[in-house]
Amino acid sequence: MARVALLVQPHLDEVERRIAQQxxxxxxxxxxxxxxxxxGRGKRLRPLLALLAGGATGQINSGHLDLAVIVELIHIATxxxxxxxxxxxxxxxxxxxxxxxxxxxxxxxxxxxFAHALNLSTNFENADISRAIARAAREICSGxxxxxxxxxxxxxxxxxxxxxxxxxxxxxxxxxxxLGARISEADPRVIETFRKFGMRIGKAYxxxxxxxxxxxxxxxxxxxxxxxxxxxxxxLPVLIFLRSASEFERERYCSLILEGKCEQMTELLRNSxxxxxxxxxxxxxxxxxxxxxxxxxxxxxxxxxxxxxxxGGALREMFGHxxx
Amino acid sequence: MARVALLVQPHLDEVERRIAQQxxxxxxxxxxxxxxxxxGRGKRLRPLLALLAGGATGQINSGHLDLAVIVELIHIATxxxxxxxxxxxxxxxxxxxxxxxxxxxxxxxxxxxFAHALNLSTNFENADISRAIARAAREICSGxxxxxxxxxxxxxxxxxxxxxxxxxxxxxxxxxxxLGARISEADPRVIETFRKFGMRIGKAYxxxxxxxxxxxxxxxxxxxxxxxxxxxxxxLPVLIFLRSASEFERERYCSLILEGKCEQMTELLRNSxxxxxxxxxxxxxxxxxxxxxxxxxxxxxxxxxxxxxxxGGALREMFGHxxx
Numbered sequence: 001m002a003r004v005a006l007l008v009q010p011h012l013d014e015v016e017r018r019i020a021q022q023x024x025x026x027x028x029x030x031x032x033x034x035x036x037x038x039x040g041r042g043k044r045l046r047p048l049l050a051l052l053a054g055g056a057t058g059q060i061n062s063g064h065l066d067l068a069v070i071v072e073l074i075h076i077a078t079x080x081x082x083x084x085x086x087x088x089x090x091x092x093x094x095x096x097x098x099x100x101x102x103x104x105x106x107x108x109x110x111x112x113x114f115a116h117a118l119n120l121s122t123n124f125e126n127a128d129i130s131r132a133i134a135r136a137a138r139e140i141c142s143g144x145x146x147x148x149x150x151x152x153x154x155x156x157x158x159x160x161x162x163x164x165x166x167x168x169x170x171x172x173x174x175x176x177x178x179l180g181a182r183i184s185e186a187d188p189r190v191i192e193t194f195r196k197f198g199m200r201i202g203k204a205y206x207x208x209x210x211x212x213x214x215x216x217x218x219x220x221x222x223x224x225x226x227x228x229x230x231x232x233x234x235x236l237p238v239l240i241f242l243r244s245a246s247e248f249e250r251e252r253y254c255s256l257i258l259e260g261k262c263e264q265m266t267e268l269l270r271n272s273x274x275x276x277x278x279x280x281x282x283x284x285x286x287x288x289x290x291x292x293x294x295x296x297x298x299x300x301x302x303x304x305x306x307x308x309x310x311x312g313g314a315l316r317e318m319f320g321h322x323x324x
Numbered sequence: 325m326a327r328v329a330l331l332v333q334p335h336l337d338e339v340e341r342r343i344a345q346q347x348x349x350x351x352x353x354x355x356x357x358x359x360x361x362x363x364g365r366g367k368r369l370r371p372l373l374a375l376l377a378g379g380a381t382g383q384i385n386s387g388h389l390d391l392a393v394i395v396e397l398i399h400i401a402t403x404x405x406x407x408x409x410x411x412x413x414x415x416x417x418x419x420x421x422x423x424x425x426x427x428x429x430x431x432x433x434x435x436x437x438f439a440h441a442l443n444l445s446t447n448f449e450n451a452d453i454s455r456a457i458a459r460a461a462r463e464i465c466s467g468x469x470x471x472x473x474x475x476x477x478x479x480x481x482x483x484x485x486x487x488x489x490x491x492x493x494x495x496x497x498x499x500x501x502x503l504g505a506r507i508s509e510a511d512p513r514v515i516e517t518f519r520k521f522g523m524r525i526g527k528a529y530x531x532x533x534x535x536x537x538x539x540x541x542x543x544x545x546x547x548x549x550x551x552x553x554x555x556x557x558x559x560l561p562v563l564i565f566l567r568s569a570s571e572f573e574r575e576r577y578c579s580l581i582l583e584g585k586c587e588q589m590t591e592l593l594r595n596s597x598x599x600x601x602x603x604x605x606x607x608x609x610x611x612x613x614x615x616x617x618x619x620x621x622x623x624x625x626x627x628x629x630x631x632x633x634x635x636g637g638a639l640r641e642m643f644g645h646x647x648x
Contacts, residue, residue, distance in 0.1 A: 029470045081435060085428045104409045107431055108469040111405060114435070115462040118442045122455040130454060131446040138439040145432040146353045 001043065001314045007307045008051045011060055015047045015068045022073065025116060033101065033109050038076055040092035045205065046071040046176045052311065053180025053194045055304030063124065063183040070117050071176045074137055077113035078144065078168075080106055085148065086227040093222030129179055136175035143167025151232030154254055158239050165206045166199065173202025193299055200292035201312065207285040208319055210235035214269050215278060215322045229262040236284065237269055241277035282319045289316050325367065325638045331631045332375045335384055339371045339392045346397065349440060357425065357433050362400055364416035369529065370395040370500045376635065377504025377518045379628030387507040390444065391453075395500045397441035398461055402468065404434035409472065410551040417546030453503055460499035467491025475556030478578055482563050489530045490523065497526025517623055524616035525636065531609040532643055534559035538593050539602060539646045553586040560608065561593055565601035606643045613640050 005012055023034040047068035054064035082088070083096040084106050090096060098106040114137065121133040147164045150156050177198030181191045212221060213228045214237055228235050234242075242250055256265050268274050289312040296309055329336055347358040371392035378388035406412070407420040408430050414420060422430040438461070445457040471488045474480050501522030505515045536545060537552045538561055552559050558566075566574055580589050592598050613636040620633055 027466050027470055029473055030466060033469075033473075081431050084431060103427070104472050105469070107405050107408060107434075108465060108472055110431075110435075111438070111465040112462070112469055114438065115442075115458065115465045118439075119455075119458040119462045122446070122451060122458045125451075127446060127449075127451050127454070130451070131443075134439065134443040134446045138436070138443045141432060141435040141439045142351050142354060145357075145429070145436055146351055148428050148432055149353055149357075 001045075001311075001318075004052075004307050004311045004314050005044075005048055007303055008048065008055065008060065011051050011065065011068075012044060012047060015044065015051070015065055015072070016041075018065060018069045019072060022069070022116065022120075026112065030109075030112065033097070033105065034113065036100070037080055037097055037109060037113060038073070040094050042072075042076075042092055044068075044072060046075055046172055048311070049173060049198055049201070049308075050176040050180040052304050052308045053177040053198070054184055056299065056302060056308060057181045057186040057190060057194070058184030061183070063129075064180060066120065066123070067129075067176065067179050067183060070121050070133060071136075071172055073113055073117035073120070074133075074140070075172060077110045077117060078140055080110035080113065082144070084110075085144075086224070086231055088224040088227055090218070091223045096224075126182075129182065132175055132179055132182075136171045139167045139171035140169075143169070143171070147233060152258065153232075153234075154242075156234050156239065158236065158243070161234070161236055161239055162203070165203050169206035170199045170202040173205065174198035177201075190299055193295055196295050197292045197308065200288045200295070201315065204285040204288040204292070204312075204315055207236050207281055207288070208315065208322070211237055211278060211281050211285070211319070211322050214238075214266055226262065226266055229257060229265055230260070232257075236281040237277045238265075240280050241269055241274075244277065279323060282323055285319050286316055289313075289319075325369075325635075325642075328376075328631050328635045328638050329368075329372055331627055332372065332379065332384065335375050335389065335392075336368060336371060339368065339375070339389055339396070340365075342389060342393045343396060346393070346440065346444075350436065354433075354436065357421070357429065358437065360424075361404055361421055361433060361437060362397070364418050366396075366400075366416055368392075368396060370399055370496055372635070373497060373522055373525070373632075374500040374504040376628050376632045377501040377522070378508055380623065380626060380632060381505045381510040381514060381518070382508030385507070387448070388504060390447070391500065391503050391507060394441050394445050394457060395496055397437055397444070398457075398464070399496060401434045401437035401441060402464055404430055404437065406468070408434075409468075410548070410555055412548040412551055414542070415547050420548075450506075453506065456499055456503055456506075460495045463491045463495035464493075467493070467495070471557060476582065477556075477558075478566075480558050480563065482560065482567070485558070485560055485563055486527070489527050493530035494523045494526035497529065498522035501525075514623055517619055521616045521619050521632065524612045524619070525639065528609040528612040528616070528636075528639055531560050531605055531612070532639065532646070535561055535602060535605050535609070535643070535646050538562075538590055550586065550590055553581060553589055554584070556581075560605040561601045562589075564604050565593060565598075568601065603647060606647055609643050610640055613637075613643075 019038050023031045026034050050068040051060055051064055054060045080097050083091055084098045084103050088096050089099045097109055121130045124130050143164050174195045178191055178195035181194040213225050216225055218225050269278055293309050293312045299305055343362050347355045350358050374392040374395055375384055375388055378384045404421050407415055408422045408427050412420050413423045421433055445454045448454050467488050498519045502515055502519035505518040537549050540549055542549050593602055617633050617636045623629055
């Protein structure tokens with residue numbers, strides 16, 4: 001991923017500086033919390049997408065940098081609230097906001113970041129851009145809400161999962177890529193190509209993240225893992241595993257989940273004799289990446305477009321490390 | 325209050341219909357929760373302000389109705405999150421969202437409503453209006469956050485309290501009134517008059533609400549009371565009470581609060597022998613209302629402007645019922 005980012009590293013550094021500067025927009029009484037939440041260097045995937053889509057369709061300008069800052073702030077706001085829901089203790093190698101200052105402050109800090117990001121988005125001259133960002137923010141919240149509402153719902157199917165993922169992750173990835181092209185004043189057809197690319201990469205990334213929650217290690221990822229099953233979030237590997245089980249086995253697995261014996265389930269999912277579901281999920285993610293890459297065929301080639309293609313490759317490589 | 329609203333009742337009914345219709349904008353899976361949160365008929369004070377300011381400066385149009393819907397949705401979103409923080413059980417005579425479906429769902433439902441409101445606000449042709457709404461949303465969150473951060477802070481002073489109130493309540497009231505005038509394309513000086521009116525009425529209303537938490541009854545208000553002290557929120561009557569106490573008494577009262585013996589403190593605040601602080605708070609609220617009313621002197625008289633003046637009177641009457 002670092003290799004892909006190299007092309008826009010100076011821009012990413014500038015985005016990082018601007019993100020850090022946002023804390024100054026807050027009351028001194030809360031600046032410290034904002035600094036804590038926006039620090040800790042995440043992967044900045046959404047800014048990367050915005051910048052590369054901008055470069056692939058024109059010159060990267062100040063609007064692209066603003067967009068990159070805004071999508072990352074929205075993402076961080078959702079992480080702060082996610083960690084409350086998941087009762088997660090660690091994120092990006094440090095204690096989560098809720099672990100450090102409790103849930104009340106985390107609810108409000110997420111709100112502050114969210115409101116600030118949407119506030120920044122209204123500075124675009126072109127109101128369509130603010131509208132698209134506000135729409136994405138709404139989609140993320142809807143996706144998260146449907147996911148929460150269907151926790152421990154044994155009737156959840158793969159299609160439901162994919163619809164949730166489209167909203168909660170795909171929407172911001174797709175908006176980052178779409179608006180990157182829109183800010184460059186690209187052709188509507190090209191803008192649509194980037195929107196689709198972002199959506200597919202976003203969905204693939206969420207599938208990766210969900211597989212990581214089962215197959216990863218906390219030391220390598222720097223965050224609390226295994227929370228999905230414990231919280232009743234049935235992700236792709238789990239859904240495929242349950243779908244391919246016999247009725248008898250399915251009942252047993254469901255009991256394990258409902259009784260909170262999640263470690264046994266995780267063991268089963270990781271076990272090489274029964275890991276078909278994990279590998280099938282990885283394959284589904286890879287398919288999405290391939291579709292995303294193929295979609296780029298129609299746009300004019302340049303180094304930024306090539307880097308977007310390579311971003312798909314880097315994500316596929318990350319999937320490769322998960323294969324058991 | 326009902327008397328003041330009479331003049332714009334058909335418009336308020338239309339706002340109510342539009343608020344109810346917003347649920348259709350959400351995924352069917354979450355529509356039910358949205359319906360629950362937006363129902364339960366609150367006082368709709370912010371819509372009332374928006375409509376009256378609109379009528380006082382021109383003809384009430386569709387833009388004013390949109391504004392009224394948006395400010396109320398933002399307000400409802402903040403209530404949903406507030407009730408999590410306060411662990412409140414009842415609101416508007418029915419169980420709170422958190423009491424019914426838990427904190428996780430409430431965090432996300434608040435987010436959904438908030439994002440949806442900001443999404444609606446981007447539909448205004450005039451981007452300045454969306455900007456002002458996004459700014460108000462940010463101010464509310466900052467105010468709530470500073471308040472939470474300073475819970476149980478015995479160094480909190482009356483001025484700190486007023487600054488918090490300005491942000492968390494004043495900002496949305498002032499934005500409702502300001503934008504009501506702006507949508508009517510009023511003169512900048514007139515817009516500023518309405519902004520100030522909204523700010524003062526908003527602050528007065530918050531002081532009223534904070535006094536109510538001490539002096540009101542749950543059966544009359546339909547909501548959980550006494551949460552402020554329990555949660556370490558030092559409101560105006562408490563701050564005045566502590567300020568006017570001798571050092572010895574002050575120490576005793578602080579111990580009561582820190583040890584969670586809040587009912588004893590509430591008794592002291594309500595007791596006629598020691599209720600100077602409550603009455604002083606009521607007087608401060610009345611002063612703000614008078615200032616707000618005086619500020620209206622410079623605008624051209626019409627029935628809507630008169631109704632705004634009367635809104636101040638109605639609020640002063642509500643204060644009167646609290647006097648012990």
